Amino acid sequence: MSIFDKVVDYFASNTFVVAKETNIVTNPLERSIENLDSRYAVGNTTAGDYVKFGYGDDFPILLQRMYNQSPVHAGIITKKAKMVAGNGLIYDLESAFKAPIKRAEIKAFIANCAGKSQGLYEQLVHASFQQELNGAFAFYIKWNKDHNKIVEFKSLDIKGLRIAEPNKDGKITHYIVRKKFGKGDVSMQHNEPKKIPAFDKFSKDQEQILYVKNPYSNNHYYGVPNYISAFHFINADYEFGKHIRNSAANGFTPKVLATFVGRNMSNEQKKLEFDKFKASFVGSEAETVIASWVKTKDDAPTFTPLDVSNLDKTIDILSRLNDAKILTAHNVTSPTLFGVMVAGKLGGTGNELVSAYQIFRATETLPNRQNIMDSVNRVLSTVGYDKINLNILEEPVNLESIKGANTNDIPQDQ
Numbered sequence: 065m066s067i068f069d070k071v072v073d074y075f076a077s078n079t080f081v082v083a084k085e086t087n088i089v090t091n092p093l094e095r096s097i098e099n100l101d102s103r104y105a106v107g108n109t110t111a112g113d114y115v116k117f118g119y120g121d122d123f124p125i126l127l128q129r130m131y132n133q134s135p136v137h138a139g140i141i142t143k144k145a146k147m148v149a150g151n152g153l154i155y156d157l158e159s160a161f162k163a164p165i166k167r168a169e170i171k172a173f174i175a176n177c178a179g180k181s182q183g184l185y186e187q188l189v190h191a192s193f194q195q196e197l198n199g200a201f202a203f204y205i206k207w208n209k210d211h212n213k214i215v216e217f218k219s220l221d222i223k224g225l226r227i228a229e230p231n232k233d234g235k236i237t238h239y240i241v242r243k244k245f246g247k248g249d250v251s252m253q254h255n256e257p258k259k260i261p262a263f264d265k266f267s268k269d270q271e272q273i274l275y276v277k278n279p280y281s282n283n284h285y286y287g288v289p290n291y292i293s294a295f296h297f298i299n300a301d302y303e304f305g306k307h308i309r310n311s312a313a314n315g316f317t318p319k320v321l322a323t324f325v326g327r328n329m330s331n332e333q334k335k336l337e338f339d340k341f342k343a344s345f346v347g348s349e350a351e352t353v354i355a356s357w358v359k360t361k362d363d364a365p366t367f368t369p370l371d372v373s374n375l376d377k378t379i380d381i382l383s384r385l386n387d388a389k390i391l392t393a394h395n396v397t398s399p400t401l402f403g404v405m406v407a408g409k410l411g412g413t414g415n416e417l418v419s420a421y422q423i424f425r426a427t428e429t430l431p432n433r434q435n436i437m438d439s440v441n442r443v444l445s446t447v448g449y450d451k452i453n454l455n456i457l458e459e460p461v462n463l464e465s466i467k468g469a470n471t472n473d474i475p476q477d478q
Contacts, residue, residue: 091292091293091295091296092295093123093126093292093295094292094295095119096118096119096120096123096126097117097118097119097123097283097286097288100115100117100283100284100285100286101283101284101285104116104285105121106229107121107226107245109240109242109257110256110257111240111256111257111258111259112228112229112238112240112257112259113228113229114226114227114228114229114240115226115227115228115229115230115285115286116226117226117245117285117286120246120247121245121246122245122246122247123286124198124222124223125223125246127197127198127289128197128223130295130298130299131197133298133299133301133302134298134299134301134302134390135301135305136298136301136387136390136391136402136404137291137294137298137301137390137394139402139403140390140391140394140396140402141193141196141197141394142193143401143402144196144394144428144429144432145189145192145193145195145196145197146192147424147425147428147429148192148195148196148429148432148433148436149185149188149189149192149433149456150433150456150457150458151456151457151458151459152185152456152457153174153184153185153188153454153455153456153457154454154455154456154457155174155452155453155454155455156452156453157170157171157452160451160452160453161451161452169213170449170452173214173217173449177214177216177217177218178216178217178218178219179218182218184217184440184454187203187217187218187219188219188436188440188456190219191203191219191436192432192433192436194219194220194221194222195276195278195432195435195436196289196432197222197289198222198223198287198289199277199278199281199287199288199289199290200222200275200276200277200278200281200286200287200288201219201220201222201275201276201436201439202219202220202222202225202239202273202274202275202276203217203218203219203220203263203273203274203439203440203443204216204217204218204219204220204241204260204271204272204273205217205263205271205272205273205274205443206270206271207270207271207446207447208270209270211268211270211446211447212447213447214443214444214446214447214449217443220241220273222287223244223245224241224242224243224244224245225239225240225241225273225275226239226240226245227239227240227275227285227286228240228259236262236285237261237262238259238260238261238262239259239260239262239273239275240257240258240259240260241257241258241259241260241273242255242256242257242258243255260272260273261273262274262275263275263442263443265442265445265446274439274442274443275287276435276436276439278290279435290393290394290395291390291393291394293393294389294390294392294393294394297386297389297390297393298390300382300386301383301386301387301390304379304382304383304386307379320367320368320369321367321368321369322341322365322366322367322368323365323366323367323368387399387404391404395427395428396424397420397423397424397427398416398417398420398421398423398424400416400417400420401417401420401421401424433456437454437455437456440454441454
């Protein structure tokens with residue numbers, strides 16, 4: 065850099081803010097995986113090296129904990145997964161195959177592809193949840209020796225899958241699978257790793273894994289859900305829950321400053337007095353009367369209620385704003401679809417609900433479902449099972465059951 069460029073850079077950086085990668089603030093989830101695209105960390109197993117997922121190789125575990133923390137976030141993920149999975153499978157077996165033996169083979173596959181009573185629909189339900197929670201899903205496929213029959217088809221937990229270190233050309237050729245990665249994975253029982261080739265319909269590998277990322281994920285290696293931008297709001301939902309729990313445990317009593325005047329006490333006596341006071345007047349079974357026995361008037365304690373008059377209103381406003389941010393991160397068109405109340409409204413009308421459902425179905429449910437079904441049919445096509453025209457059974461919205469709905473004004477499914 066020339067002297068002139070250095071002078072310009074110096075004065076420019078001191079007269080206005082320059083947008084750089086280093087001065088754009090992000091959340092802890094993003095920081096945990098920001099080095100994946102540039103210089104990934106390598107983990108080691110007896111089956112081979114792999115690309116670590118997150119700073120502590122625990123990114124899917126963090127997503128699971130966020131799911132367990134926030135009832136709003138968990139409810140949205142679960143309901144979105146249910147919408148994607150629908151109510152069952154539909155297929156045309158009779159027209160696709162005339163031979164009774166072949167029809168029996170495919171019926172058995174649909175009913176028990178992942179084990180006894182673990183059929184194809186159960187795998188689609190599992191994959192739908194993995195897609196909504198983790199921003200990716202994966203299928204384990206096993207063929208017979210002749211590669212003309214699928215003997216096992218199973219949806220995998222994303223937390224137990226990592227990309228094997230790419231080859232010299234940067235191509236992903238294998239995956240490492242085990243029950244758990246991250247802290248404690250070596251000492252965990254029955255957690256032996258296994259290296260399995262990536263899916264290739266032209267390959268004759270008997271075992272393969274098809275890993276499908278969220279198409280809107282900006283990470284080169286792993287799928288990432290869209291909602292990670294709402295990390296702080298999901299965490300705040302947990303904190304709101306703690307506040308409500310503490311309020312209930314404290315008997316919903318106002319916070320009080322108690323001042324004990326003129327009492328010559330040791331530190332042990334002060335602590336004992338405080339513990340007795342707290343045990344009597346804090347909690348859902350707190351005493352409603354305070355009695356203080358003193359020798360002189362100067363020894364009487366002073367009780368000063370702290371001003372919390374607007375605290376409940378503030379928390380209510382912040383909680384609603386927090387819910388709105390979580391819903392936005394999930395691309396939810398209407399909060400009422402997910403049981404989230406909106407300030408100033410008792411609930412949506414039939415028209416509003418059905419219109420919101422149709423928009424959400426078109427923009428979220430159907431694309432996410434198609435992402436899964438396209439992947440399933442890619443696998444089924446390796447042995448001709450795709451001829452059955454597999455699809456998801458979805459019950460239409462019963463417009464007449466929605467109070468106040470005007471069926472003439474509601475857009476119908478195309």
